[in-house]
């Protein structure tokens with residue numbers, strides 16, 4: 001992006017002397033510049049791989065593992081030929097010639113009706129239709145009925161050996177202490193065998209109950225790669241893809257707003273190729289970092305200028321204006337201090353992006369004014385209830401986060417939870433597609449910091465799905481992890497969770513504490529799980545007084561937060577006072593801790609925090 005726009009201007013500056021000599025030269029030159037610029041502006045697919053040096057060698061297109069990961073790849077390919085034995089892969093494969101080879105399984109076959117919109121969509125002339133994961137009968141039948149040419153695209157199907165966890169492992173050795181993370185290879189067709197296609201048609205497997213299905217992902221990826229490599233493009237760089245599927249194709253790849261038509265189980269998309277291309281240039285799953293933030297040494301700041309984002313965003317002149325950080329406050333004022341501190345920390349990180357705060361009417365006018373002076377642009381929303389939540393539950397209205405997708409004045413949002421402080425500039429994240437986030441546990445991402453792309457269409461899908469989709473924790477994180485099972489992994493240091501395994505070794509604990517405390521900072525943001533710093537006395541982390549909260553306790557991280565607080569304006573600080581009720585709770589917990597004689601002994605610390613005697617009403 002940075003390079004792309006600079007180049008053509010430099011060329012134009014250099015041309016006038018030549019152009020003046022002969023007019024024809026000018027015409028040629030202009031033509032040359034246009035072609036050159038077009039080539040320059042094409043998003044380079046390899047940027048991610050180059051930048052990632054030896055790390056991200058593996059993409060969907062070409063997979064060259066540093067360590068071959070042989071066993072897994074082999075297991076994946078085993079038994080995978082049974083579907084295709086009878087098929088002969090020829091570029092313009094004449095289906096009718098091969099019919100005799102195919103063992104008819106007509107009994108289980110429901111013929112697919114050609115959707116009425118297809119002929120209209122393709123218009124006159126003989127068209128080429130690439131067919132993915134379609135029954136043989138359909139391919140030949142369509143060939144006969146339809147005046148176009150159907151091309152069966154063959155690939156080795158993944159087997160049951162290939163688990164979702166292989167692509168989305170709970171943990172990867174992202175700091176490369178003993179290993180270089182790598183991804184197993186998802187088999188793809190031999191794209192060289194195929195010519196250009198007018199439309200790509202695919203039958204998707206679908207299981208509403210289990211969205212983490214590797215074969216389903218594989219079919220999506222085959223189609224996406226075909227669309228990028230072989231799909232004919234229109235002037236808007238869009239190509240045509242048609243799915244037959246009982247459930248919505250994965251929004252992660254085929255964006256909600258790119259759906260042009262739906263007819264029964266038919267879904268017709270016109271995907272923007274550059275956007276798709278960018279996603280395919282990232283690792284297949286969260287088995288590798290989407291992009292290491294560091295060069296060779298993990299403490300270096302990544303060289304942002306080397307990264308290109310998808311072409312559409314850098315063609316928009318004011319693209320910077322269409323990116324923002326955002327957070328959400330709803331249902332209570334408990335996080336107002338957190339949001340104020342977050343805004344201040346963001347500004348101190350040097351970002352010039354808009355800071356957008358969504359609030360509901362639980363936030364008073366006085367607090368709104370403080371939030372605004374901390375740096376937020378405030379938008380008032382109506383909160384959204386989780387229909388499956390219990391009445392009065394602490395997370396009853398956590399679906400309010402969906403409103404972020406309504407911020408359609410922006411192309412990209414980096415959402416940051418209000419219990420986070422940002423210590424290093426995160427603008428780099430705007431280069432990544434929806435959803436890019438750090439890992440949580442299992443195959444899930446943590447929704448505390450995530451890159452998302454606002455879209456009224458996506459918002460509508462959320463609202464329509466909220467009754468049926470089961471969120472594992474009743475919160476937005478569980479819901480979003482069902483809507484976006486395919487996500488890209490950010491380094492842990494981008495959203496460094498303040499928690500410790502209960503079985504953490506002394507070494508692990510001191511390593512984490514060193515990261516929390518480092519100045520200049522070594523982590524990009526700290527996510528304060530457990531009791532929030534502003535709900536404790538500043539003298540120590542009050543998670544030490546409650547046994548269930550020990551895993552969240554870190555005085556180092558606690559003091560790091562107060563350092564940001566100290567740098568704030570006194571007026572803003574006054575919004576971090578304790579309520580009477582919270583003080584009572586704190587004193588009570590200290591007393592219990594003393595009674596139990598908790599060995600961490602924090603209850604012995606004398607409180608010097610002046611907030612102890614400057615309380616606010618509940």
Ligand SMILES: *[C@@H]1O[C@H](CO)[C@@H](O)[C@H](O)[C@H]1NC(C)=O
Nearest residue numbers: 092093094095096097098149
């Ligand atoms: C495909 O097969 C049909 C029937 O066998 C034949 O008429 C047609 O010429 C073949 N087309 C090509 C391109 O080989």
Ligand SMILES: *[C@@H]1O[C@H](CO)[C@@H](O)[C@H](O)[C@H]1NC(C)=O
Nearest residue numbers: 086099100101102103104105
């Ligand atoms: C098709 O498969 C069935 C059972 O799998 C087998 O009995 C039959 O002989 C096969 N037919 C042909 C034409 O290969």
Ligand SMILES: *[C@@H]1O[C@H](CO)[C@@H](O)[C@H](O)[C@H]1NC(C)=O
Nearest residue numbers: 406407408409454455456457
């Ligand atoms: C999204 O919907 C809102 C109204 O609900 C509208 O104001 C806005 O223009 C829409 N955005 C787009 C990109 O269509």
Ligand SMILES: *[C@@H]1O[C@H](CO)[C@@H](O)[C@H](O)[C@H]1NC(C)=O
Nearest residue numbers: 394395398473474475476477
């Ligand atoms: C729901 O939101 C509240 C307040 O914003 C937050 O403390 C809590 O962690 C969220 N719960 C879940 C399950 O996301």
Ligand SMILES: *[C@@H]1O[C@H](CO)[C@@H](O)[C@H](O)[C@H]1NC(C)=O
Nearest residue numbers: 170500501502503504505508
């Ligand atoms: C700590 O416990 C978790 C699960 O409870 C386990 O996955 C992890 O390997 C354990 N770590 C150590 C160092 O024992």
Ligand SMILES: *[C@@H]1O[C@H](CO)[C@@H](O)[C@H](O)[C@H]1NC(C)=O
Nearest residue numbers: 601602603604605606607608
């Ligand atoms: C706390 O204060 C008490 C009385 O003011 C004093 O006796 C005690 O030594 C202090 N403790 C610490 C750890 O400073």
